[in-house]
Amino acid sequence: MTPALAWLEPLRSSVPELDADTWSDLCGLSRELARRVAAAPPLDGPGRSRWLLDLRRHLADYGHHAPAGPSGPVWQTLAQFCAGVHDLDLRDATGTGHGAMILTDAAEVTAETWRARLDRGELVGIAATERHGGSRLQEITTRARLHRDGRWRVNGEKCWVSRLVESAGFVVFFRDPDSRITAVVIDAANEGLEREPIAPFGLGGWSWGVLRLHDVPVDPATDLLGRAGDGLAVFRRHFARFRPLVTATALGTAAGMHTLVADALAARHKAGVLPRVRDNALITLGRTHAEITAALLATITTSRLAMAGHPHADLAARVGKAAGIDTAHRAITDLAPLLGAWGFQQASPIAKARADITGLLYADGVHDSLYRSGGLSLLDASMAASTPPSTGHLAAVSATAA
Numbered sequence: 194m195t196p197a198l199a200w201l202e203p204l205r206s207s208v209p210e211l212d213a214d215t216w217s218d219l220c221g222l223s224r225e226l227a228r229r230v231a232a233a234p235p236l237d238g239p240g241r242s243r244w245l246l247d248l249r250r251h252l253a254d255y256g257h258h259a260p261a262g263p264s265g266p267v268w269q270t271l272a273q274f275c276a277g278v279h280d281l282d283l284r285d286a287t288g289t290g291h292g293a294m295i296l297t298d299a300a301e302v303t304a305e306t307w308r309a310r311l312d313r314g315e316l317v318g319i320a321a322t323e324r325h326g327g328s329r330l331q332e333i334t335t336r337a338r339l340h341r342d343g344r345w346r347v348n349g350e351k352c353w354v355s356r357l358v359e360s361a362g363f364v365v366f367f368r369d370p371d372s373r374i375t376a377v378v379i380d381a382a383n384e385g386l387e388r389e390p391i392a393p394f395g396l397g398g399w400s401w402g403v404l405r406l407h408d409v410p411v412d413p414a415t416d417l418l419g420r421a422g423d424g425l426a427v428f429r430r431h432f433a434r435f436r437p438l439v440t441a442t443a444l445g446t447a448a449g450m451h452t453l454v455a456d457a458l459a460a461r462h463k464a465g466v467l468p469r470v471r472d473n474a475l476i477t478l479g480r481t482h483a484e485i486t487a488a489l490l491a492t493i494t495t496s497r498l499a500m501a502g503h504p505h506a507d508l509a510a511r512v513g514k515a516a517g518i519d520t521a522h523r524a525i526t527d528l529a530p531l532l533g534a535w536g537f538q539q540a541s542p543i544a545k546a547r548a549d550i551t552g553l554l555y556a557d558g559v560h561d562s563l564y565r566s567g568g569l570s571l572l573d574a575s576m577a578a579s580t581p582p583s584t585g586h587l588a589a590v591s592a593t594a595a
């Protein structure tokens with residue numbers, strides 16, 4: 194059994210959507226990932242991202258994809274966990290990723306073209322964030338103007354864009370000629386795109402950096418996602434589905450590090466190097482196992498809510514991403530010292546995982562902003578539901594406060 198399946202097998206009763214065949218497909222994906230990762234050459238930079246893209250194409254060629262229907266999002270959530278167990282860099286090993294926005298919101302012909310490209314293992318990036326801050330999408334300044342040929346020309350600058358060089362297309366958010374926030378898909382081969390890669394602190398598997406748009410032509414008849422002005426709705430719907438996938442990947446990485454540490458301690462103990470495993474190590478192993486498992490179960494539920502279009506889906510994805518990544522981050526941080534200085538070598542997987550996971554504290558939503566917006570939604574819901582307090586109720590509250 195692969196390390197990922199050792200975590201997932203006890204949770205099987207929590208995913209009744211996965212029948213024997215779809216569960217067996219998931220096991221097949223996990224085994225294939227384990228085989229390919231074990232044979233991977235030690236690569237950095239462009240070599241590493243080429244290997245990751247080849248892996249994605251290979252898995253697509255061999256039909257490792259989510260089943261159609263309601264089990265699909267749950268399968269994909271667990272597939273992300275399986276990938277993350279090996280390395281956070283494997284977060285795009287399978288799935289439509291940001292391409293999901295094209296499939297659900299583009300015109301039919303555009304969606305079909307991109308479905309075929311995604312099925313071949315191509316990758317789609319998202320270009321939303323600008324210099325003023327990614328947590329304030331409403332303030333973007335990238336703008337389209339109407340050209341005399343009836344199409345639009347887009348100009349602006351996006352920053353911190355992941356999969357900068359590897360993406361076959363980008364979903365770009367900008368202001369349309371009427372100043373409404375709008376999303377389109379732009380082919381990566383467009384000559385008006387300029388890329389400036391930046392070296393990241395972690396998550397170095399894929400390139401990352403600035404994407405500049407110089408008079409990029411956009412045809413509103415074919416390239417729009419939703420209608421003009423639907424940008425914020427497209428963004429919210431997408432991230433309700435996408436955030437649990439990112440969270441599951443990060444929890445997979447934490448689970449992978451947990452297995453690494455438990456195996457290392459067991460091996461040292463067996464070899465007599467460590468005559469007794471101290472209580473602090475045992476407590477950390479027990480607590481982090483429970484926390485990772487609980488967060489994964491919550492993440493699966495969040496994926497279900499998004500699939501069902503449940504009114505709670507967006508809120509669950511926002512606070513669930515922040516809480517789930519915080520759980521994974523804390524678990525890796527707490528597990529690392531149990532390996533001693535060995536784990537501080539740059540080449541050790543736990544050092545890489547620690548650097549990688551910090552990137553997810555920002556990517557797909559910085560946590561204080563996500564918790565804050567979650568708190569606002571919850572307060573709004575309470576305000577809408579509550580009737581004005583009676584005088585007696587207010588007196589009781591003041592008495593409690595005193």
Ligand SMILES: Cc1cc2nc3c(=O)[nH]c(=O)nc-3n(C[C@H](O)[C@H](O)[C@H](O)COP(=O)(O)OP(=O)(O)OC[C@H]3O[C@@H](n4cnc5c(N)ncnc54)[C@H](O)[C@@H]3O)c2cc1C
Pocket residue numbers: 318319320321322323324325326327328329351352353354355356393396401552553555556557558559561562
């Ligand atoms: C590894 C990685 C990959 C990424 N990939 C992509 C990508 O593919 N595409 C993309 O578009 N973006 C991407 N991003 C950007 C990411 O979405 C943003 O980092 C995130 O949205 C937060 O935005 P920011 O970093 O600009 O921080 P800000 O939004 O500037 O927030 C920084 C801090 O300022 C605070 N703040 C913001 N406004 C106020 C205010 N009015 N008053 C007080 N405090 C405030 C925030 O709460 C936060 O604490 C990526 C980032 C990383 C690190």
